[in-house]
Amino acid sequence: xxxxxxxxxxxFYYFRLEDQVPENHLLRLIDRHISFxxxxxxxxxxxxxxxxxxxxxxxxxxxxxxxxxxxxxxxRKLVEELRMHLAWRWFTGLGFDQEIPNHSTFSKxxxxxxxxxGLFQExxxxxxxxxxxxxxxxxxxxxxxxxxxxxxxxNGSRIPREQLxxxxxxxxxxxxxxxxxxxxxxDGEPEVTHQQSKVSTTDPDATYFSKGNMFATxxxxxxxxxxxxSCVIVGVKGTGASLRHESTAARDMIFDFHQRYGHYPLSLAxxxxxxxxxxxxxxxxxxxxxxxxxxxxxxxxxxxxxEKFTYQPETDRYICPQGKTLKYLGINQGxxxxxxxxxxxxxxxxxxxxxxxxxxxRIVGVHIHEAARQxxxxxxxxxxxxxxxxxxxxxxxxxxxxxxxxxxxxxxxRRLKFVREQFYLAATVQNMKRLVRFxxxxxxxxxxxxx
Numbered sequence: 001x002x003x004x005x006x007x008x009x010x011x012f013y014y015f016r017l018e019d020q021v022p023e024n025h026l027l028r029l030i031d032r033h034i035s036f037x038x039x040x041x042x043x044x045x046x047x048x049x050x051x052x053x054x055x056x057x058x059x060x061x062x063x064x065x066x067x068x069x070x071x072x073x074x075x076r077k078l079v080e081e082l083r084m085h086l087a088w089r090w091f092t093g094l095g096f097d098q099e100i101p102n103h104s105t106f107s108k109x110x111x112x113x114x115x116x117x118g119l120f121q122e123x124x125x126x127x128x129x130x131x132x133x134x135x136x137x138x139x140x141x142x143x144x145x146x147x148x149x150x151x152x153x154x155n156g157s158r159i160p161r162e163q164l165x166x167x168x169x170x171x172x173x174x175x176x177x178x179x180x181x182x183x184x185x186x187d188g189e190p191e192v193t194h195q196q197s198k199v200s201t202t203d204p205d206a207t208y209f210s211k212g213n214m215f216a217t218x219x220x221x222x223x224x225x226x227x228x229x230s231c232v233i234v235g236v237k238g239t240g241a242s243l244r245h246e247s248t249a250a251r252d253m254i255f256d257f258h259q260r261y262g263h264y265p266l267s268l269a270x271x272x273x274x275x276x277x278x279x280x281x282x283x284x285x286x287x288x289x290x291x292x293x294x295x296x297x298x299x300x301x302x303x304x305x306x307e308k309f310t311y312q313p314e315t316d317r318y319i320c321p322q323g324k325t326l327k328y329l330g331i332n333q334g335x336x337x338x339x340x341x342x343x344x345x346x347x348x349x350x351x352x353x354x355x356x357x358x359x360x361x362r363i364v365g366v367h368i369h370e371a372a373r374q375x376x377x378x379x380x381x382x383x384x385x386x387x388x389x390x391x392x393x394x395x396x397x398x399x400x401x402x403x404x405x406x407x408x409x410x411x412x413x414r415r416l417k418f419v420r421e422q423f424y425l426a427a428t429v430q431n432m433k434r435l436v437r438f439x440x441x442x443x444x445x446x447x448x449x450x451x
Contacts, residue, residue, distance in 0.1 A: 017090040026069070027091040029436040036061060038126065042117050055101050061119070062092045063101070068429040071407040120424040125260070127431045128234050132261060136438045137227045137234060139261060143269040143388075144250045145395040146223040147402070148241055150410040151206035151419075153218045158198040158208065167201055173414070177204035203414040209241035220411065222423050223249040224398060225257065228269070228391045232434055233398065236427040238420040247279040254288070264288050269388035277336060277369030280376045291388030294376045297335075304356045309364055318364050322350055326364055337365035402426050 021028050039058045066088050067078040082088050082100055094100060131137040159167060168175040177199075200206050200218055210216035223246065225235030235253030239245040250270070258264050267289040275295035283290045309318040309326070318326040318340045324347070326340040340363070347353055347361040356362050367373055379385055403409045406426050411419055 017086055017095065020086045021090050024440070025087055026433065026436065027066075027087050029440055030065075030432055031091060033436050033439050034127070034130070034432060036123075038122070039119065042119055042122055055105060059092050059094065060101060060105065061123070064425065065429055065432075066091065068406055068425050069432075071405055073407045073412055120421045120428070124236065124424045124428045124431070127428055127435065128232065129260075131227075131230065131232050131234075131431060131435055131438075134435075134439065136230045136435060137232050138229065139227060139234065139257065139263065140266045141228045141269075141391070142225055142234070142254075142265040142267070143228055143392040143395050144223070144225045144235075144253070144274065145270065145392065145399070146221040146239075146246045146249065146273075147399040148209060148211070148214075148219050149222050149403075149408060151200070151203050151218040151220060152411050152414050153200045153202035153206050155208070155217060157200045157202040158218075159201055161197055161199050164199060164204075171201050174199075174201050174204060205240070205414075205416040205419070207241035211243075220416070220419050221245060221249070222399070222402070222408075222426075223253065224395050224427070225250065225253040226395055226398065228394060230434060230438070231394050231398065232431050233427045236423050238416060238423045240416070243273055246273055247276060250274060250279070251282055254286075258286075267291055267384075267388070269392040271392065275376065277367040277373050281369035281372035284372050284375060289379060289384075290376050291379065291385050291392075292376060293380060294373050303358070304352075304362075306364055306366070320356070320362065322352060324350070326362065331368065332365065335365065336368050338368060340364040340366070398430060401430060406430075 036058050039061055043057050063078065063082065066082070067073070067075065070081075072078045072081060079100055079102070082092070082094070089095065128137065132139065164174060164178055168178045196208055198208065200208075203218065206218040206220065208216055208218055219241045221239045221241050223235075223237045223239060224233050226233050234257055237249040237253055239249050250268075254264065254268070264286045265288055268283060269291040272293045272295050275290075275292045280290050280292065280294070283292075304321065308321050311318055316328050320326060320342070324342055326342050329339040329341050331337065332339050342361045342363075344360045347357065350356065406429070408422065408426055411422060413419055413422055
């Protein structure tokens with residue numbers, strides 16, 4: 001006899017949330033292996049000793065982490081989904097008889113107590129500490145890269161910088177930005193992401209940026225420093241969307257790792273964007289092998305290369321193939337090059353001038369860190385360098401996870417200090433998943449973090 005299900009609803013259900021969450025569920029493993037008890041200590045000074053008890057900040061943090069684990073970028077949507085997911089309620093400790101916090105509570109706390117206390121950075125660093133402590137991260141071989149993330153602002157919101165004072169009279173965001181700029185001449189030192197001629201009134205910190213075939217748009221760079229074998233992110237830094245920020249962010253993250261753990265990595269893999277002389281020299285000075293392609297200037301067709309010129313160290317000058325002298329002029333601060341030049345008289349009647357230079361006379365530039373550049377060229381010929389090409393792709397995979405699974409193709413928060421919060425939280429949940437997989441004997445049996 002064919003059965004037919006009749007939909008009905010009981011007035012009461014008797015079950016425990018604890019029994020409904022599988023042992024191999026990701027949230028259960030995170031709860032088992034990662035402690036959030038430090039939250040109360042970090043935020044202790046942010047709460048009064050008197051008055052009505054607030055919502056437990058650990059609960060708020062756990063809810064925020066769920067949003068990043070399951071790619072829910074809207075806090076309003078997150079609260080709605082939390083009402084229906086048993087595992088999520090169990091992870092946050094909110095039973096069916098307890099009220100779920102309003103979505104506005106998250107905004108008030110993350111822009112207030114959480115941001116002021118540096119809670120998200122503290123959480124990220126504690127997870128990295130745990131990865132190091134259990135042996136997941138060795139910190140010997142690393143890779144670095146940055147990825148552009150769209151800002152929550154449109155190109156049409158940009159106005160000329162000279163109009164900022166006028167816009168500040170009616171726009172609170174611009175008013176705060178102008179106030180911070182004024183503080184730069186006083187005791188305060190707010191970080192400015194760019195000095196472009198136009199500034200967005202929606203997000204003044206966002207940088208107007210374009211690369212390759214990408215249309216110019218407003219955004220930020222999310223920079224990752226990762227441990228190659230484990231794919232754990234050991235450093236994260238949000239910066240303005242400018243290529244010149246990438247090397248600076250890389251040095252800051254490597255130095256911070258050294259400060260925390262007492263040693264530099266043995267090697268660093270990166271793409272050509274990090275192959276400038278200053279970066280290569282900085283790495284070699286700290287005995288970090290740079291698996292980084294050397295960044296070269298755009299080649300000039302039919303011109304003699306520097307290899308055709310002979311350097312005379314005793315007189316600090318170059319001799320061209322025709323025996324003419326190029327004297328030392330000084331350092332070009334724009335491109336950090338030692339400049340050697342001939343004269344119009346010496347080059348005027350040269351029979352090979354058209355093959356040597358398109359100018360009136362020949363100029364030879366030698367980078368101030370040319371020794372580091374040559375050392376990097378030698379390293380690029382080794383088998384280890386070829387292997388590093390694969391290792392540095394792991395950073396790209398993490399950025400793909402950031403945008404496709406976590407949903408951070410476009411930022412929700414504005415201003416650099418709040419953008420960095422999002423980057424810290426995203427990197428934290430990426431590390432959490434790798435940590436609990438490492439600590440779980442059968443990692444393939446985990447219930448994945450998908451909505």
